[in-house]
Amino acid sequence: MPISDRLLMGPGPCNPYPEVAEALAGPVLGHLDPDFLAVLDDTNQRLRQVFATANALTLPVSGTGSAGMEASFVNFVRAGDPVVIGVNGVFGERMCEVADRVGAQVIRVDAPWGMSIDPEALLSAHPSPSIIAVVHAETSTGVRNDVAPLGAGKGEALLLVDMVTSLGGIEVAVDDWKVDIAYSGTQKCLGVPPGLAPLTVSLRARERMVARPLSWYLDLNLLSRYVQEGSEGTRVYHHTAPVTMIAALHAGLGAVLDEGIEAARIRHAECGRHLQDGLEALGLTLFADAAHRLPQLTTVEVPDSLPSGMSEADCRRLLLTRYGIEIGAGAGKLAGKVWRIGCMGHTARPRNVVTLLGALKEVLDR
Numbered sequence: 408m409p410i411s412d413r414l415l416m417g418p419g420p421c422n423p424y425p426e427v428a429e430a431l432a433g434p435v436l437g438h439l440d441p442d443f444l445a446v447l448d449d450t451n452q453r454l455r456q457v458f459a460t461a462n463a464l465t466l467p468v469s470g471t472g473s474a475g476m477e478a479s480f481v482n483f484v485r486a487g488d489p490v491v492i493g494v495n496g497v498f499g500e501r502m503c504e505v506a507d508r509v510g511a512q513v514i515r516v517d518a519p520w521g522m523s524i525d526p527e528a529l530l531s532a533h534p535s536p537s538i539i540a541v542v543h544a545e546t547s548t549g550v551r552n553d554v555a556p557l558g559a560g561k562g563e564a565l566l567l568v569d570m571v572t573s574l575g576g577i578e579v580a581v582d583d584w585k586v587d588i589a590y591s592g593t594q595k596c597l598g599v600p601p602g603l604a605p606l607t608v609s610l611r612a613r614e615r616m617v618a619r620p621l622s623w624y625l626d627l628n629l630l631s632r633y634v635q636e637g638s639e640g641t642r643v644y645h646h647t648a649p650v651t652m653i654a655a656l657h658a659g660l661g662a663v664l665d666e667g668i669e670a671a672r673i674r675h676a677e678c679g680r681h682l683q684d685g686l687e688a689l690g691l692t693l694f695a696d697a698a699h700r701l702p703q704l705t706t707v708e709v710p711d712s713l714p715s716g717m718s719e720a721d722c723r724r725l726l727l728t729r730y731g732i733e734i735g736a737g738a739g740k741l742a743g744k745v746w747r748i749g750c751m752g753h754t755a756r757p758r759n760v761v762t763l764l765g766a767l768k769e770v771l772d773r
């Protein structure tokens with residue numbers, strides 16, 4: 408099966424929207440070309456729509472989702488700041504590591520992997536944290552953490568949310584939930600290849616930005632002078648923007664907005680339910696707590712008995728080589744224990760769900 412026919416049902420990237428593939432093949436413009444700057448401005452405006460925010464400082468950071476995570480900590484944390492972080496998977500762990508490197512006093516609030524984090528535990532973990540941080544959609548476990556109660560109860564703290572796997576797939580409401588800093592990635596529910604980290608920052612957070620962060624590249628004071636809208640002459644060169652990736656993101660956001668944010672959410676919800684019901688019908692056990700299960704990323708336990716002589720990695724390899732379908736291995740302490748099946752962006756279609764379920768049935772001989 409040709410590589411170009413791969414069906415990407417791992418934790419990311421997903422298959423890009425057709426409009427994105429077209430944009431990737433389009434002309435390369437200069438990063439200060441007025442035609443490109445118009446695309447950049449419109450990309451920022453489209454990001455505001457999917458983040459559901461009026462934040463002026465909304466931009467695609469050059470780099471993958473982890474660059475968004477680093478930008479979110481390095482621009483807002485000063486040495487010794489108490490930072491409360493929810494941890495129920497690999498990406499909460501990564502937040503702790505990043506915050507620690509920036510010099511934060513990290514206060515971890517752990518929940519068992521597969522369960523969501525109790526918002527009250529986060530809100531009561533420290534009397535006056537400078538930041539409360541959580542991963543909205545934990546890609547390593549398939550669990551959603553609730554954000555709205557954190558916004559309601561955050562007090563003086565800034566609320567920082569990882570929306571890498573949630574944006575474009577499940578409900579996101581940055582302003583209504585009083586989120587101060589949110590970042591995402593392009594390769595999940597936005598249906599764009601990896602390479603950019605959409606980021607949005609509230610006015611309240613901007614007032615607390617570190618004046619001279621440890622990272623020059625991710626310094627939002629400098630970046631905003633290039634990325635923010637205004638007349639051509641006000642743009643100050645910072646780095647050469649990845650013009651083709653921004654054109655691709657613009658197209659992916661266009662696809663989501665043309666479909667409608669709510670329609671895309673419903674499509675993800677329906678495909679996720681279809682997939683999860685189908686896996687259970689095959690006799691498999693879903694890993695994530697049912698009340699907080701993500702539709703766009705399903706974790707399913709590797710069955711105790713596999714067809715003779717096959718390991719879990721053999722099963723995934725057979726899915727790839729015989730059927731051209733990629734699914735993901737377990738991450739972190741779930742390695743070898745679960746499979747992660749993505750149904751994100753353009754991949755979240757009933758025919759892909761049916762194809763995967765049929766192939767898995769054959770591979771597992773059920």
Ligand code: PLP
Nearest residue numbers: 471472473498544546571572592
């Ligand atoms: N946060 C979450 C929830 C993720 O799923 C990922 C990647 O899968 C990241 C952060 C890091 O993003 P990237 O791998 O694009 O750097």
